[in-house]
Amino acid sequence: MKKIALAAALSLAASTAFAGGAKEVTMPTPEVVAKTTSSSAGGLVVPLLLLLVLAAAASN
16 A cells, blocks of 8 residues: 555656746847947047147147
């Protein structure tokens, strides 16, 4: 009787373990983030410095 009860318990445990089936594996998609510049006047620094140097040279 014990063997029958044990076999019934094991069969119930095994059937609930496989009840959901295999889950499909999905990979998360990587997010693409555009890189922005930290300064809004990034392209103006060099020309302004050049203009300052030329103005200083012209004043002498």
